[in-house]
Amino acid sequence: MAHPRSGDKVKVHYTGRLDDGRIFDSSKEQDPLELTLGDTQVIPGIEEAVKNMEPGEAKTVMVPAERAFGPHQSELVVQVDRAEFPAHIEPTVGQRLQVRRDDGVVTEVRVAEVSDEEVILDANHPLAGQNLTFDLQLVEIRDRKS
Numbered sequence: 001m002a003h004p005r006s007g008d009k010v011k012v013h014y015t016g017r018l019d020d021g022r023i024f025d026s027s028k029e030q031d032p033l034e035l036t037l038g039d040t041q042v043i044p045g046i047e048e049a050v051k052n053m054e055p056g057e058a059k060t061v062m063v064p065a066e067r068a069f070g071p072h073q074s075e076l077v078v079q080v081d082r083a084e085f086p087a088h089i090e091p092t093v094g095q096r097l098q099v100r101r102d103d104g105v106v107t108e109v110r111v112a113e114v115s116d117e118e119v120i121l122d123a124n125h126p127l128a129g130q131n132l133t134f135d136l137q138l139v140e141i142r143d144r145k146s
Contacts, residue, residue: 006038072129
């Protein structure tokens, strides 16, 4: 059997776990993930693993943070004075918000902490800085590039 290569469309079942074993995402109870290899639709560590698999094969791979969502960047965490926070929004930990940066670009942030004095916003991906373990199964190579 052949391994998939860049440009091939594949179907993959996956379960993603954190170092403590908690599952953060899975395709187990749904259709497998469909992607085109080389189109950067998934983190590099998963794509590399799938390229070395054959249809029907299953494996577990550990993807270090650098090959997943990158390191947690402290410069993407900001403290906002509670008085500067919009009055119509009651922030809660875990809430996702969109903020407009000084350069006009809209960025999604997560409320990390809330106190009477301040709100701490984090623009890192929720899985940044985390090593991730994936149980993968290559279901099929759908459209093979010649």
